[in-house]
Amino acid sequence: MAGNNLLFDFLAAIAAASALAMITRRNIFHGAILLLATLLATGGIFLQLQAEYAFAAQLLLFAGGIVLLFVLVAMLLAPGALHHPARFNWRMFAASALVLVVAIEILAFFWARHDATLWPSVAAMPPNNTGTMGDALFRDDLPAFEFASIPLLATIIGVVMLAKRRTE
Amino acid sequence: MPAALTILEEFAIDVLDAAAIVGFLLIGLVCVALMDRRISEDLAPQPARRTENLPVLLERLARALQSYGRGLLTENPGRFLPWLASIASVASGIIAFAALSFGPAIHLANLNAGLIFIFAASFLGIYGGVLARGFSVFSGSLAGIARNAMRLASFEVAAALALISGVVLGGSLSVGQIVNAQLDQGAWFIFLAPLGFVLYLASSIAGIDTVARPSVRRVAQADGYIEAETAEKFRWPFGSLGASIHLLIGAGLAATVFGGGWLRPFASYHDHFAGTPVELLDALPPLAASAMAVYLFWLASFEKDNGRRQLMKVASGVCAALFAILTGVLFAPPAALAAVHGAFWFVAKMAAYIYGFLWLRARIPQFRFGRPIRAAWNFLIPVSAVNLVCVAAALVAREQWNWSPAGSIFLATGIGLAIGIWLGLRDIGETRTYGMDADGRQQPIV
Amino acid sequence: MIPIEHYLAFSLVLFAIGAAGALTRRNPIMILMSVAVMLTAANVNLIAFSRLWGTVHGQLFSLFIMADAAAETALGLGILVACMRRRDARGAAEPELSKW
Numbered sequence: 001m002a003g004n005n006l007l008f009d010f011l012a013a014i015a016a017a018s019a020l021a022m023i024t025r026r027n028i029f030h031g032a033i034l035l036l037a038t039l040l041a042t043g044g045i046f047l048q049l050q051a052e053y054a055f056a057a058q059l060l061l062f063a064g065g066i067v068l069l070f071v072l073v074a075m076l077l078a079p080g081a082l083h084h085p086a087r088f089n090w091r092m093f094a095a096s097a098l099v100l101v102v103a104i105e106i107l108a109f110f111w112a113r114h115d116a117t118l119w120p121s122v123a124a125m126p127p128n129n130t131g132t133m134g135d136a137l138f139r140d141d142l143p144a145f146e147f148a149s150i151p152l153l154a155t156i157i158g159v160v161m162l163a164k165r166r167t168e
Numbered sequence: 169m170p171a172a173l174t175i176l177e178e179f180a181i182d183v184l185d186a187a188a189i190v191g192f193l194l195i196g197l198v199c200v201a202l203m204d205r206r207i208s209e210d211l212a213p214q215p216a217r218r219t220e221n222l223p224v225l226l227e228r229l230a231r232a233l234q235s236y237g238r239g240l241l242t243e244n245p246g247r248f249l250p251w252l253a254s255i256a257s258v259a260s261g262i263i264a265f266a267a268l269s270f271g272p273a274i275h276l277a278n279l280n281a282g283l284i285f286i287f288a289a290s291f292l293g294i295y296g297g298v299l300a301r302g303f304s305v306f307s308g309s310l311a312g313i314a315r316n317a318m319r320l321a322s323f324e325v326a327a328a329l330a331l332i333s334g335v336v337l338g339g340s341l342s343v344g345q346i347v348n349a350q351l352d353q354g355a356w357f358i359f360l361a362p363l364g365f366v367l368y369l370a371s372s373i374a375g376i377d378t379v380a381r382p383s384v385r386r387v388a389q390a391d392g393y394i395e396a397e398t399a400e401k402f403r404w405p406f407g408s409l410g411a412s413i414h415l416l417i418g419a420g421l422a423a424t425v426f427g428g429g430w431l432r433p434f435a436s437y438h439d440h441f442a443g444t445p446v447e448l449l450d451a452l453p454p455l456a457a458s459a460m461a462v463y464l465f466w467l468a469s470f471e472k473d474n475g476r477r478q479l480m481k482v483a484s485g486v487c488a489a490l491f492a493i494l495t496g497v498l499f500a501p502p503a504a505l506a507a508v509h510g511a512f513w514f515v516a517k518m519a520a521y522i523y524g525f526l527w528l529r530a531r532i533p534q535f536r537f538g539r540p541i542r543a544a545w546n547f548l549i550p551v552s553a554v555n556l557v558c559v560a561a562a563l564v565a566r567e568q569w570n571w572s573p574a575g576s577i578f579l580a581t582g583i584g585l586a587i588g589i590w591l592g593l594r595d596i597g598e599t600r601t602y603g604m605d606a607d608g609r610q611q612p613i614v
Numbered sequence: 615m616i617p618i619e620h621y622l623a624f625s626l627v628l629f630a631i632g633a634a635g636a637l638t639r640r641n642p643i644m645i646l647m648s649v650a651v652m653l654t655a656a657n658v659n660l661i662a663f664s665r666l667w668g669t670v671h672g673q674l675f676s677l678f679i680m681a682d683a684a685a686e687t688a689l690g691l692g693i694l695v696a697c698m699r700r701r702d703a704r705g706a707a708e709p710e711l712s713k714w
Contacts, residue, residue: 003178003179004616005616008616008620012620012624015624015628016624016627016628016631019628019631019632019635019651020631022635022647022648022651023631023632023634023635023638023639023644023648023651025644028641028643028644029249030249031643031644031647032647033249033252035647035650035651036295038628038651038654039650039654042628042654042657042658045621045624045658045661046657046658046661047279049615049621049661049662049664049665050665051661051664051665051673051676052279052280052281052285053280053281053284053673053677054657054661054673054676054677054680055281055285056279056281056284056285056287056288057284057677057680058657058680059285059288059289059291059292060284060287060288060291061680061681061683061684062650062654062680062683062684063288063292064288064291064292064294065684066650066683066684066687068294068295068298068317069687069688069691070643070646070647070687070691071295071298071299072298072313072314072317073643073691073694073695074643075313076695077643077694077695077698095634095638096631096634096635096638099630099631099633099634099637099638100627100630100631100634102630103626103627103629103630104627106626107623107626107627120666120667122615122665122666122668123666123667123668123669124668125665125668125670126668126669126670128280128340129280129281129670129673130280130281130340130341130342131340132670133670133673133674133677136670136671136674137674137677141671141674144674144675144678148678148681148682151682151685152681152682152685155685155686155688155689158689158692159688159689159692162689162692162693162695162696163692163696
């Protein structure tokens, strides 16, 4: 049990620190790699919560897709940044620290008043995570699955239209 | 203090397992490199150079690991991205190995969605290729970088579709479940979905180059720069360590999904030797190990190079030790027997896949520029998709309509094969030769 | 399982960091990255509660969020590249992208 706690603390610390570092980077490539670190650490937290399929999807979609897109577009739009080292930015640091402090204060306010009987006791997860997800996707929540395909289709069409060269 | 000790206990076994996996991977890398050298030599025999022996290989490996570690501890943030580029594909490969099972209980993690995790972790190797090309000589060509990334993605899609045709037969994404399903159905999935295996092999061969780092450097000349190959004494196959690890992962996946994992051939045949609890077919591993030991020792006398001869003799000794272990464990408790022999069969299947992979790759001509992605999308992916549907149909036919196994295999392979041949012939018919006509325009030569 | 408050706290902190980035940075790529961090924070929240209740619906919804995050990132980056291309075609000065 203690190991479980320690693992969560470790992963959460990595995720928060990487995210904080990411928003203060001047070099967007460093920012993209730190985003990768954040997403991987969060994926580890998913795995610890017995959400194995969500963990694999996070790796594949976020880490392997979205961050790759960021890196490629950054290479396209600011190729010089790949070779320039980053410099520290005090203004950014101050703004982030302020927002973070405010957030923690809000959290502390609610934490101090938390009621232990508010949450139910932890229920057991169904054993076969992928199978249960499959059942939910294709049987129980099928409308949600179908409706989720509409924005994806719109996005594909939109990106193809954007990428077309105008023949005028 | 006691709390720290209990935490250590919780993680100790996992850390040991992880160290064992990394050790196995390093040995595997060395073996892959040696195998590749040997196989490609059969095509174009080269005079044995003194730089080709095992000590140089080990030194190369040690230096690579040392540079990774040094890069981790170095203070200079400007060097971070290049270091990450060098380590990304290797690290992603090592991570992916965590979910593979070498035996009934020999794995680092038994994930429910294990196959997707292995696939996703190996896909992260693309960062190695992308960042490395960004730092290489051709850094101005974003189109090249993006094309490489898309090439890997395309072949990964094709490989995934082919792999899923095996997973459909297994009914689960968990590695343990798939192997147990092959035990239950009495046949490895390579016999139930042969076209899927062939497509997986083809996609892997085509996609393996994309995680490689280019080994071209700018060399200053009197009148500018030229691009020269790096003067390395020993080159890893495919030009990089990361691609070799990805080959090992591909082999592990193929062995698990198509090859029956840690199962012995004819795993449900339980005849015993007279009077002993030892099963007949369990004598195969010791036999194989002893045969290998004798064969290697005999081959060693044919080697002209002294270093090679020593290497052969060492390998023969290793096989003899393996024979001793495999025989000794026959009389051990069943759990140990299952574990050790399971690991042997798994590694043997991986080795067979790797040998076939390297052999094919050495003999198939390289894709021309611009052809690979078209080959993936116009041929491999449609055939993989059709194969997937056919395998699923064959499964339904076998389970619900009570077709015979032979009939269902025919259904699974026949339609996919027919469509593959049709697409292939159509594609061949479309290649044309281009030449210049009198106006200086390129016209196809009819 | 660890008490749910830890996950809620972590999710809040991550969301706050993402919000700080999205509101304070001027680089469009950085803004999109901060939005991705915010969506991940929401995912952590969903999956933690899904574990608490012992169902799989939270994880299911987080899958949809991931898919839509990928779509939105792709579209946003596509719009960005198209804008940059237009600006370069009009002969403007070096794009402001290098400023943070």
